[in-house]
Amino acid sequence: MAEIYNTIETPTLLLDAARAQRNIARMAKKARDNRLRFRPHFKTHQSAAIGEWFRQAGVSAITVSSVAMARYFADHGWDDITIAFPVNLREMDKINDLAHRVRLHLLVDNLAVVEFLSSHLTAPVAIWIEVDAGYRRSGVLWNDDSSLAEIAGRIVACDRMELQGVLTHDGSTYAARTYAQIADAYTMTTSRLNQARHRLMEHGFLQLELSTGDTPACSVLEQFGKVDEIRPGNFVFYDWTQVEIGACTWDDVATVVACPIVSIHPERREVILYGGAVHFSKESLRRDDGAQTFGAIVHLQNGGWSAPTPGAWVRSISQEHGVVHAEEATFATLVQQIEVGGLLGVIPIHSCLTANLLKRYLTFDGESIAMASIPA
């Protein structure tokens, strides 16, 4: 362990493989117990090697967020793939190529896309109508009866498109901070998704599946109601946002960025890290005390890393710098444990964006796990 840390020169994404595998096993079991299809979102890890851990947990269907990512995982043996992003017509050739190779699932939320697909698809695909259950990103509004019916009608009129069901992503659970808030958000979202299905049934579109499942809801709930499929992604690593939401505890978090310490400023109780927006992106949260935080601080130690240090956080980041600020008592201890040239660990606010930037994982065995080399 110590030897591995000695090899680190620049900001490095550490991966606790045992925790990630535990997170996968736990979610896979929960899906099995609820007789749900578990279609995990692979945008978080973007790695064929980590994908194999899911396969060992019985996963055979996956979610990705881009055509390029679908191609990457198709190249690595995955043959049942949902691209959980509205169809980008400009990639029609690549979509057709994929549709010939794998069981491809696409999301549509407007007639223009469905009509284009009708005339351009060269192989069968499964189609999900994306429903906006109130999150206001993509999707047909759950109660927009005429749009739902019109889109569904156009889908079933094309023999290359099989209407699979209705699907939503509930980003609203990310604003939750208690179990009750997550449960309420989930209940509201799935109720609306069910309403959309019901409207479609009344128009004669039967046997439609429901797909949902953000990481907060999938992590804390034990029962999922009338849902057929869940698609969480972030849970494989979790991050500081999920800790703050209450979706996990700090010792479920499987990734930390090891950041070289380049300067220590006792007069303002700050430590300057090599670790900035090109490593973490610029996601932030508000602490309970109102301060903005770009990451939580841990010590790297034998067997992994410590619990987060409550009185210290990354208060700002620029392109390469991270500035750690600490409360008085915390700093007094911290400064005795660190030195310029040493390392501090940062739990990222958003592990998906951090992994997407760092492109590589270092495990405690010293293994370097590559991520897909996908153009942005």
Next chain:
Amino acid sequence: MAEIYNTIETPTLLLDAARAQRNIARMAKKARDNRLRFRPHFKTHQSAAIGEWFRQAGVSAITVSSVAMARYFADHGWDDITIAFPVNLREMDKINDLAHRVRLHLLVDNLAVVEFLSSHLTAPVAIWIEVDAGYRRSGVLWNDDSSLAEIAGRIVACDRMELQGVLTHDGSTYAARTYAQIADAYTMTTSRLNQARHRLMEHGFLQLELSTGDTPACSVLEQFGKVDEIRPGNFVFYDWTQVEIGACTWDDVATVVACPIVSIHPERREVILYGGAVHFSKESLRRDDGAQTFGAIVHLQNGGWSAPTPGAWVRSISQEHGVVHAEEATFATLVQQIEVGGLLGVIPIHSCLTANLLKRYLTFDGESIAMASIPA
């Protein structure tokens, strides 16, 4: 032009080469007129090809933000390089390798680093004492007399280190919104940098240079006082932050991201773009009306792109989605100009972070300019 836009499948960084070259020429002339060394920061573009445009404008000394970036540009013929980030001791071998190859300038702000360098440097380097003139990131406080003297003393005691001067980055101009605010910030910063030099002179350290120069100050000021070197970087492309600061006008901005339109939601006057945090990072600004914006909207058209559309902006981004919101009158026009499958242009909030994510530029000639492939 239109043909080039037709080739775009996914979010693509467009580069107006003529504007970038004009930005370079203008800044190079300003430095010459003021008899300043122009040491532009190459972290913005990270591209050897764009570096050549600077060379044609007479630039021979550059700034970078990492050892890896220094190696990349050294490999492309640059031999006078400042790494404008506190020395990371964990990269000592690579620093020594560079010091043997080029005239290498390093920043120090603490004794631990200077002592480590003293015992580990194997080739001569130029050393700048980084001064914190109030920005509170890295640097020795400008009025910390004893630290300044102690660090300088230790530098000159080592024959591999040549004390070059004092250097600062004034990030405070990024909070400015008027010429007067930028000028005041610059005056305060350079005054403090001069005070630091004066203190060092009183301790017997003579002939020290002053290095400063953020993009806002370098863009709007015509005179620079007692400064020897400026190191702006962002000005080569500018971005929406610089427009908001008043450091440039919209038609100085040389990069725009072409984003595929994947959905249009007239009921909430929103357009869903393929273009999210993995393309833009997550930098945002507040508009005058208090709304948060992740980018300004332009139309792609013959010869480039339009003026920004005042009543439309990217109101939120997630990993891949960008949500454009428009005021009522703006949307009525906008919706007639766009279609699903078409493109909208987004002026990034922070071009450095956007370029760092997109890794490649598409010029109006259809040329694809690669960026350094540097591990984060």
